[in-house]
């Protein structure tokens with residue numbers, strides 16, 4: 125899966141190295157609506173590549189691969205990130221193991237940070253050099269795993285030494301294990317919160333400003349099919365749905381740089397969330413008093429109920445509020461105000477050579493079979 129093409133580049137580099145060593149490589153972009161690998165895996169090595177999103181694996185990876193079974197086949201994981209792997213490699217390895225794969229190595233590489241929804245991308249020269257280094261890392265990883273899967277130990281040591289990554293557990297130094305444990309412990313809650321609520325919140329911030337030409341490219345390109353073109357005539361524009369993964373392809377690839385993060389939208393959602401939290405506290409307080417639970421039972425029950433209620437209500441608000449905000453945005457004057465944002469001054473960034481829908485390009489993903 126790729127948002128802005130970094131992972132597509134890494135997967136293409138891995139694919140080239142494996143092909144040069146005599147492997148037949150079948151690359152498939154993990155994207156909603158595209159054919160994804162399913163059934164029993166028939167190749168020799170399954171390579172899973174994805175961008176790290178909020179310390180973890182994108183939620184969509186799990187859903188599009190739900191029909192795939194490893195049946196004991198070897199698999200490796202290669203992630204791309206802007207800063208660090210945190211919990212993502214551990215999560216991905218666990219996911220593949222549960223699907224019946226034998227995970228022989230995990231690794232990844234730093235590429236340009238693509239979270240343009242919040243932060244300005246790096247300048248072109250730094251992005252280029254970072255991309256070159258990322259590509260080189262992906263090639264080194266492919267070389268470490270390519271000789272034979274019997275060399276898995278070597279690949280594992282390579283991955284662990286470079287990234288403090290998780291592979292299978294032996295041959296690691298204590299410092300690597302500590303780094304790994306810290307990043308997993310810290311990363312898991314963030315990754316969980318992001319995939320449960322965070323990505324809905326971020327999708328709810330997107331707004332197309334008045335420069336939008338309603339070309340529909342963002343809706344066509346979205347790997348999660350999370351954008352629909354809605355509204356009529358002058359007010360026709362993209363509307364974001366909760367399927368959004370937060371990959372930032374739309375904001376980075378809109379030809380007119382018309383997609384922004386809206387502070388007005390952020391304020392509305394924040395206010396609604398604060399109100400929901402206060403109401404949850406009052407409601408649960410009353411309920412626990414009514415139930416007459418002893419304190420040692422009521423405190424944990426109260427905390428669990430509170431977290432569940434807030435998560436549920438927060439998710440609900442993204443569906444319930446969206447039609448109202450979208451309708452308000454369609455009103456002349458309000459659209460300009462809602463679309464006004466700090467991101468309007470940012471450049472946009474996607475990987476060199478990546479023109480969207482990775483499946484159309486030279487890079488397609490995964491499943492290797494040795495000749």
Ligand SMILES: Cc1cc2nc3c(=O)[nH]c(=O)nc-3n(C[C@H](O)[C@H](O)[C@H](O)COP(=O)(O)O)c2cc1C
Nearest residue numbers: 127128129130131175176178179205206207208238
């Ligand atoms: C919403 C979002 C969250 C991200 N979270 C992280 C993160 O937690 N750690 C990190 O190192 N990089 C993070 N990144 C950066 C991406 O992982 C990185 O830029 C990646 O190479 C993008 O690959 P792609 O172009 O294939 O989507 C994040 C990017 C986005 C858009």
Ligand code: SF4
Nearest residue numbers: 336337339340342378
């Ligand atoms: S936001 Fe950009 S890509 Fe989407 S329809 Fe408008 S101009 Fe086209």
Ligand code: SF4
Nearest residue numbers: 346368369371372374
């Ligand atoms: S809506 Fe934008 S950020 Fe969300 S998944 Fe689609 S392209 Fe990515």
